[in-house]
Amino acid sequence: MVDLASRRPVMSNAGLMPTLAVSAVDEHGESRESVIAGERPLTLYLDKREIVTLMTLGTHPELLTLGYLLNQRLVPSIEAVARIEVDWDVDAVAVTTSATIDDLDERLARRTVTTGCGQGTAFGRLTDLLERTRVPATTIAQSRLYALLDALQDRNEVYRRAGAVHGCAVCDFDLDGTPRVECFVEDVGRHNAADAIAGHMWLNGIAGRDKAFYTTGRLTSEMVVKVAQMGIPVLVSRSGITQMGLELARLVGVVMIARAKGRHFLVYNGAERVHFDAPPARQPG
Amino acid sequence: MVDLASRRPVMSNAGLMPTLAVSAVDEHGESRESVIAGERPLTLYLDKREIVTLMTLGTHPELLTLGYLLNQRLVPSIEAVARIEVDWDVDAVAVTTSATIDDLDERLARRTVTTGCGQGTAFGRLTDLLERTRVPATTIAQSRLYALLDALQDRNEVYRRAGAVHGCAVCDFDLDGTPRVECFVEDVGRHNAADAIAGHMWLNGIAGRDKAFYTTGRLTSEMVVKVAQMGIPVLVSRSGITQMGLELARLVGVVMIARAKGRHFLVYNGAERVHFDAPPARQPG
Numbered sequence: 001m002v003d004l005a006s007r008r009p010v011m012s013n014a015g016l017m018p019t020l021a022v023s024a025v026d027e028h029g030e031s032r033e034s035v036i037a038g039e040r041p042l043t044l045y046l047d048k049r050e051i052v053t054l055m056t057l058g059t060h061p062e063l064l065t066l067g068y069l070l071n072q073r074l075v076p077s078i079e080a081v082a083r084i085e086v087d088w089d090v091d092a093v094a095v096t097t098s099a100t101i102d103d104l105d106e107r108l109a110r111r112t113v114t115t116g117c118g119q120g121t122a123f124g125r126l127t128d129l130l131e132r133t134r135v136p137a138t139t140i141a142q143s144r145l146y147a148l149l150d151a152l153q154d155r156n157e158v159y160r161r162a163g164a165v166h167g168c169a170v171c172d173f174d175l176d177g178t179p180r181v182e183c184f185v186e187d188v189g190r191h192n193a194a195d196a197i198a199g200h201m202w203l204n205g206i207a208g209r210d211k212a213f214y215t216t217g218r219l220t221s222e223m224v225v226k227v228a229q230m231g232i233p234v235l236v237s238r239s240g241i242t243q244m245g246l247e248l249a250r251l252v253g254v255v256m257i258a259r260a261k262g263r264h265f266l267v268y269n270g271a272e273r274v275h276f277d278a279p280p281a282r283q284p285g
Numbered sequence: 286m287v288d289l290a291s292r293r294p295v296m297s298n299a300g301l302m303p304t305l306a307v308s309a310v311d312e313h314g315e316s317r318e319s320v321i322a323g324e325r326p327l328t329l330y331l332d333k334r335e336i337v338t339l340m341t342l343g344t345h346p347e348l349l350t351l352g353y354l355l356n357q358r359l360v361p362s363i364e365a366v367a368r369i370e371v372d373w374d375v376d377a378v379a380v381t382t383s384a385t386i387d388d389l390d391e392r393l394a395r396r397t398v399t400t401g402c403g404q405g406t407a408f409g410r411l412t413d414l415l416e417r418t419r420v421p422a423t424t425i426a427q428s429r430l431y432a433l434l435d436a437l438q439d440r441n442e443v444y445r446r447a448g449a450v451h452g453c454a455v456c457d458f459d460l461d462g463t464p465r466v467e468c469f470v471e472d473v474g475r476h477n478a479a480d481a482i483a484g485h486m487w488l489n490g491i492a493g494r495d496k497a498f499y500t501t502g503r504l505t506s507e508m509v510v511k512v513a514q515m516g517i518p519v520l521v522s523r524s525g526i527t528q529m530g531l532e533l534a535r536l537v538g539v540v541m542i543a544r545a546k547g548r549h550f551l552v553y554n555g556a557e558r559v560h561f562d563a564p565p566a567r568q569p570g
Contacts, residue, residue, distance in 0.1 A: 022553065
C-alpha cells in the first residue's frame with residue numbers, strides 16, 4: 001500500500017443511514033413497521049458540468065463519485081481531483097479538479113459503461129477496452145475461499161434488514177489466518193457498490209492483484225468489466241453468471257467462481273488456478 | 286383489446302434460446318455441466334442511426350426493441366414503426382419508421398431513463414414526467430393476489446435452470462377463475478424484461494388499467510416509473526422496495542405489494558385498495 005495521503009482530494013463525509021422504517025400492512029391486514037433500503041438521487045457535477053444522476057443508497061457518496069469518475073475514465077488520475085463535496089440538500093455532488101480537464105468532451109464521448117443492467121452499454125468500445133486488460137494469474141486455495149466466505153457471512157447487513165440491495169466486497173485472501181475484508185459496500189445497484197469499492201481502492205492506492213472481489217449479485221458482462229478494470233484476478237458470486245460475463249472472464253483471465261453458498265461453489269473459468277485443498281465431505285446417497 | 290393487426294410493424298422472429306450448457310468445476314474438483322443464462326449485445330438502430338446497445342437474454346428482441354423505443358419516447362406512436370428486424374449475425378436490430386422522425390435529436394436529448402440499476406437516470410426529468418401520470422384507483426382482493434402468485438409459480442423457468450435473470454409478468458387479476466398471465470418475460474436485467482412487456486402491450490393494444498405487474502426483482506425508482514408509464518395500477522414483487530420506489534408509488538397512486546412469497550406479503554402503498562378477504566391461518570406461537 002502506497003501512502004497517498006498528501007495527494008488525497010478534500011472530501012465531505014456525507015454518508016447517509018442506509019435504511020429507514022416505514023409502515024406496511026401485512027397479509028392479516030395489520031399494520032406493522034418494515035425496514036426498507038434508502039434510495040436517493042445524486043447528481044454529479046464535474047467542474048460545474050452536469051455529468052450523470054446516480055440512484056444510490058447513499059452510504060458512501062464520495063467513494064461512489066470517485067469510483068464512477070475512475071471507471072468511466074472521466075478524470076485522468078487521482079491527482080486531478082481536488083475536492084469532492086456532497087450536499088444532500090440539493091442531492092448533488094460537486095467535484096472540483098486541480099487543473100481543468102481539457103479533453104472532457106472527448107472523455108464524455110468515450111464513456112464506455114454508462115449503465116447498469118445492460119441498458120446503454122456501448123459494448124463494442126467495452127471489448128476494445130478490455131482487449132488490453134489482463135489480470136495476474138493468481139491462484140487461490142479452496143480453504144482460503146471458504147475462510148473468505150465465512151468472513152463475509154455477517155456483512156450483508158442492509159440486505160438482511162431491508163432487502164433491495166446488493167453487497168460487494170474486496171478481500172485479501174492469501175494471508176495466513178482469517179481473510180481480511182478490505183472494503184464492503186452495499187447499494188441499490190451492484191454497479192454503484194462496485195464503483196464505490198473502486199473509489200476506495202483508488203483513494204488508498206490499493207492494487208487489485210492479490211485481491212478477490214465478492215458480490216451477492218449476478219455476474220453479467222458489466223460486472224466482469226468493472227472487476228477487470230480494478231485488476232482483480234478472482235471474482236466470487238453468491239449468484240449465477242451469464243454467457244457474456246463468462247466470455248469476458250475468459251478474455252481477461254479472471255478466475256470466476258459463482259453459486260458460492262455454504263460449502264458449494266462452481267468454478268466457471270480458471271479452475272486450474274484453484275487449489276482444491278478442502279473438499280467437503282460428500283453427502284450420503 | 287383493440288385490433289391493431291392492420292398497423293402492426295413487420296417484425297423478424299429472432300428469439301434466442303435463453304440458456305446454454307457450459308462445463309464448470311464443483312467444490313469436489315470435479316467437472317460437471319452447468320446451465321447458464323445467455324447474454325448478448327443488441328445494438329439498436331433507428332432509421333440507421335445508432336441509439337443504444339442493450340445486453341439481453343435475447344428471447345424477445347423485437348418486443349424489447351419496441352418497448353425500449355416506447356418507454357424512452359423515441360417514437361411518437363406504434364404507427365410510426367414500420368419494420369423491426371433483428372440480425373444476430375451482427376448483434377443488431379434495425380428499426381425503420383414509416384415517416385422519418387423529424388424531432389429525433391430533440392427526443393434523444395429528452396431521454397429520461399437511459400439506464401437500469403440507477404446509473405445514468407436524469408431523475409429531475411423523470412419526476413417531471415410522472416407529474417402528469419396517475420394510475421386508476423383499482424382495488425385488488427387478497428384471494429386474487431394469491432391466485433395470481435400461484436399462476437406465476439411455474440413460470441420462472443430460466444431463473445430456476447440458470448439463475449442470473451429476473452422475471453416480469455403482466456396479469457389479469459379481476460376475472461373469475463384463475464388469473465391469466467398475459468405475458469411473462471425473463472431477461473438478464475429486469476429493466477429489459479419490463480421493456481419487453483411494454484412492447485407486448487403496445488403491440489397488442491392492451492391497456493394497463495385492469496392489470497397487475499409482477500416482478501421477481503426489487504422495486505427501485507426506475508421499476509415504478511416503468512410500471513406507471515404502462516398505466517398499471519398494481520405492482521407486486523417477490524423482493525423488497527426502496528425509499529424512492531415508495532415515494533414514486535405514492536406519487537402516481539400504484540398499489541405496491543412487496544415480499545410476496547407463499548402466503549406472505551407486505552403492502553407498502555395503497556393498502557386501503559386491498560380487500561383482505563383471505564387472511565391465512567396464523568402460525569401457532
